Amino acid sequence: MASNAEAAMPRGRVKKVQDWLSRRADTRLGRLALQWFRAYFEASRNSGCAATVYSTLSVLPAALVGIALFYPSTSDSNAFAERLVSHLKLSGATAGIVQGTFGSASANALAASVAVVVSFLLWGIGIGQIYQDVYARAWGIAVGSVADQGMFAVFFFVFSGAIALSAVSAAHLRAAGWVVLLPVWLGASTVFWVGVPFFLLHRKIGLRALLPGALAASVLLGGTAAASPFFLAAPLDANAKAFGSFGVVATVVGYLFVMITMSLLCAVFSPVWADWRRTERKRRESSVGATDTNLVGA
Numbered sequence: 001m002a003s004n005a006e007a008a009m010p011r012g013r014v015k016k017v018q019d020w021l022s023r024r025a026d027t028r029l030g031r032l033a034l035q036w037f038r039a040y041f042e043a044s045r046n047s048g049c050a051a052t053v054y055s056t057l058s059v060l061p062a063a064l065v066g067i068a069l070f071y072p073s074t075s076d077s078n079a080f081a082e083r084l085v086s087h088l089k090l091s092g093a094t095a096g097i098v099q100g101t102f103g104s105a106s107a108n109a110l111a112a113s114v115a116v117v118v119s120f121l122l123w124g125i126g127i128g129q130i131y132q133d134v135y136a137r138a139w140g141i142a143v144g145s146v147a148d149q150g151m152f153a154v155f156f157f158v159f160s161g162a163i164a165l166s167a168v169s170a171a172h173l174r175a176a177g178w179v180v181l182l183p184v185w186l187g188a189s190t191v192f193w194v195g196v197p198f199f200l201l202h203r204k205i206g207l208r209a210l211l212p213g214a215l216a217a218s219v220l221l222g223g224t225a226a227a228s229p230f231f232l233a234a235p236l237d238a239n240a241k242a243f244g245s246f247g248v249v250a251t252v253v254g255y256l257f258v259m260i261t262m263s264l265l266c267a268v269f270s271p272v273w274a275d276w277r278r279t280e281r282k283r284r285e286s287s288v289g290a291t292d293t294n295l296v297g298a
Helices: 002-025 028-044 047-070 079-088 092-101 105-113 115-139 148-176 178-200 207-231 233-243 245-267 269-297
Strands: none
Touching: 028 115, 028 245, 028 269, 047 079, 047 115, 047 148, 047 245, 079 092, 079 148, 079 207, 092 233, 092 245, 115 148, 115 178, 115 245, 115 269, 148 178, 178 207, 178 245, 207 233, 207 245, 207 269, 233 245, 245 269
């Protein structure tokens, strides 16, 4: 008897949890969240991992070279490393390891003729292909041809330039205050994330339809970047002290994976938002129709 009662207790708790989740899911926001994550897993197909590898091997080096060439520092310090140190409030040995990991500005500039070209040829073009595939699967349309390779090359340089520009301008905008930083970030990021699918999908989807996903990306990525000192500084400090430059690189790659995965999550949001609005409108109309039928019958 006692054993049966003890065995029934875990099942009872599981049932309560399932009932709680079912009640939460059967709401407007719950249905939106379920549709969103279901659409992401159907469209992404582990694209976040591939995009992170490609970006680490091509976009990040290209951004470092771009910063060194177009934003030279009088002290020969690395602007990207300086931004990482100041944003995460790193100090002491960890700050020195971070600055040494990314090299000096002059060293980055010397890599322009070799690193960028090689990494671009090997990995850079693949990033545009990944984003195009995710957007196309999310919208249920067919795009892509051999001629798209040139478009992917353009996307690689634009993507690298956007990361370089954000790293360089972030400190100046932050110094100007949140009143300046927030609208500039929201505007620039939204324009970028509207333009990416519009460009990669050959203008088959209108700008207005792409706006919800762009706004979601701007808010989610911007919020994560702003909150990164609370969850990134401690592991970066610990890994730098334990593993040196390798620990810094591993932590940055992990953070890059999180950001890229969230950007892909937002890539599927616009079609999900449109479908969710249609289904919720039909639910309301059917509910109103059923109510009117009951009133007439009464």
